[in-house]
Amino acid sequence: MTTFDTVRLVAAREIRVKLRDKTFLWSTAIFLLIVVASTVLPGFLGGGASSVATAPGPAATALADAGLDVRTVPDDAAAERLVRDGDVDAAVVAGPRVLAMDDAPSDVVNALSAQPPVELLDPNAVDQTLAFLVPYAFAFVFFITSLTFGLQIAQSVTEEKQTRVVEILVATIPVRALLAGKVIGGAVLAFGQIALITAVGIVGARLGGAPDNVLSLLGPAIGWFIPFFIVGFVMLAALWAAVGALVNRQEDIAGPSMPIQLAMMLPFVAVIALQDNPVAIKLLSYLPVSSPTAMPARLFAGEAAGWEPLLSLAILALTAAAMVFVGARIYEGSLLRTNGRTKMATAWRDREAARLAS
Numbered sequence: 001m002t003t004f005d006t007v008r009l010v011a012a013r014e015i016r017v018k019l020r021d022k023t024f025l026w027s028t029a030i031f032l033l034i035v036v037a038s039t040v041l042p043g044f045l046g047g048g049a050s051s052v053a054t055a056p057g058p059a060a061t062a063l064a065d066a067g068l069d070v071r072t073v074p075d076d077a078a079a080e081r082l083v084r085d086g087d088v089d090a091a092v093v094a095g096p097r098v099l100a101m102d103d104a105p106s107d108v109v110n111a112l113s114a115q116p117p118v119e120l121l122d123p124n125a126v127d128q129t130l131a132f133l134v135p136y137a138f139a140f141v142f143f144i145t146s147l148t149f150g151l152q153i154a155q156s157v158t159e160e161k162q163t164r165v166v167e168i169l170v171a172t173i174p175v176r177a178l179l180a181g182k183v184i185g186g187a188v189l190a191f192g193q194i195a196l197i198t199a200v201g202i203v204g205a206r207l208g209g210a211p212d213n214v215l216s217l218l219g220p221a222i223g224w225f226i227p228f229f230i231v232g233f234v235m236l237a238a239l240w241a242a243v244g245a246l247v248n249r250q251e252d253i254a255g256p257s258m259p260i261q262l263a264m265m266l267p268f269v270a271v272i273a274l275q276d277n278p279v280a281i282k283l284l285s286y287l288p289v290s291s292p293t294a295m296p297a298r299l300f301a302g303e304a305a306g307w308e309p310l311l312s313l314a315i316l317a318l319t320a321a322a323m324v325f326v327g328a329r330i331y332e333g334s335l336l337r338t339n340g341r342t343k344m345a346t347a348w349r350d351r352e353a354a355r356l357a358s
Contacts, residue, residue: 003177010173010181011188014156018189027148028193035201052108053079054092059112063092066111084121092116134218135275135297137201138225141194142293143268146233147261149190150240153182154253157244157335166335175332183237183324190233191226198222221300224309225292228316232292235320236260238327245334246342256341263289271297278303286312288319 018024051069054060055076064070071088073079079091083099090108091099096116098108109115160166169178202218243257267290274280275297284294285304291312298304333347 003174006173006177007180007184010178011185014182014185015189018152018185024189028196031193031197032200035197036204051088052090052092052105053082053088055079059092059096062113063108063111066107068107068111080121134221134300135293136272138221138296139268139271139293141197142225142229142232143264145190145194145229146236146264149186149233150236150260151253151257153186153237154240154244154257155250156182157241157331158247158250158253161245161248161335161338162250164338170336175335176328179238179241179328179331182241183234186237187230187233191230194226194229198226218300221296224299224313225296227313228292228295228309231313231316231320232288235288235316235323236264238324238331240327242327242330242334242347245331246344246347248338248340252341256344267293286315288316291316 051071052063053071053073054063055074056072060070060072069088071082073082073091076091076093079088079093080099082088083091083101086101089100090105092108092112093099096112096114098105098112098116098118099121100108100118101121105118109118157166160169202222239260240257243253243260246256247253267284267287270284271281271290271293274284281294281298282303284290285298285308287294295304295309295312299309330344330347333349334342337347
């Protein structure tokens with residue numbers, strides 16, 4: 001077989017094994033249920049009746065009769081000020097006209113017999129809750145998916161060492177082809193899960209009544225998140241495979257994997273904690289360990305120029321290439337060592353001797 005056929009065979013085996021794993025299937029189903037609940041249910045269960053500011057008169061009476069929370073104000077200026085301050089959802093002013101910030105309040109419009117026009121004071125504004133949740137979602141999905149599938153790659157490598165199956169494999173398959181197959185198989189599974197979650201999330205957002213401006217911002221952000229996720233995952237997957245090759249027992253993975261887990265955890269926390277700091281989040285969007293989550297978050301907020309994700313992705317790709325080289329060398333230098341945990345320096349320096357060790 002050619003190298004390509006070998007890599008494809010290993011990747012297909014990794015995918016088949018995982019698709020038969022009930023734990024993987026149940027975790028995916030639970031993940032999808034969480035996405036559905038977080039996108040669909042708020043639109044149906046949350047919110048309640050709108051709060052409306054208006055001057056005393058027939059409009060106030062009609063709104064109150066419709067069960068809305070009415071706040072009477074002395075004039076139209078006061079009503080508009082309450083809308084801008086976020087104290088009420090809408091205001092009915094002279095005309096009559098309905099004022100709202102970013103989305104037309106249908107219950108207010110329907111309560112008025114004249115069907116007044118709606119004026120959006122800031123049609124491009126994004127709800128503050130969504131402004132927090134979307135970056136959190138990007139960071140959470142990348143962190144959890146990379147950690148879960150990365151750990152599975154490491155465990156698969158260690159299991160093959162522990163059962164000595166790897167000795168049979170490397171007798172017929174080049175070591176780097178084996179590594180490439182594992183990384184590609186894990187990447188395909190991770191991307192498939194992300195694509196499914198994304199599709200369910202977009203459909204759920206539409207069913208839940210998300211404003212059009214939110215969907216228009218979310219689309220490009222998700223579109224960029226996918227290539228960032230793929231490149232970032234490949235970068236981490238090669239390192240996870242190297243971690244699995246360094247140990248002989250699965251219970252020993254925690255020690256050598258700690259640097260990778262910290263490299264994933266710190267950017268996750270930083271993107272969430274610093275999202276209100278434009279300078280910090282811009283810096284994070286160019287650092288390879290955090291750009292897969294920080295750059296899509298900036299795109300959703302409309303804070304990134306068109307050329308910025310291209311530059312950030314190029315930096316990430318170069319870093320990924322370097323990390324794949326490092327991971328491959330450590331993996332190759334420690335895969336056949338079965339006499340205890342292998343030090344990274346030993347695997348790096350003496351990979352030729354490591355091929356002969358058992």
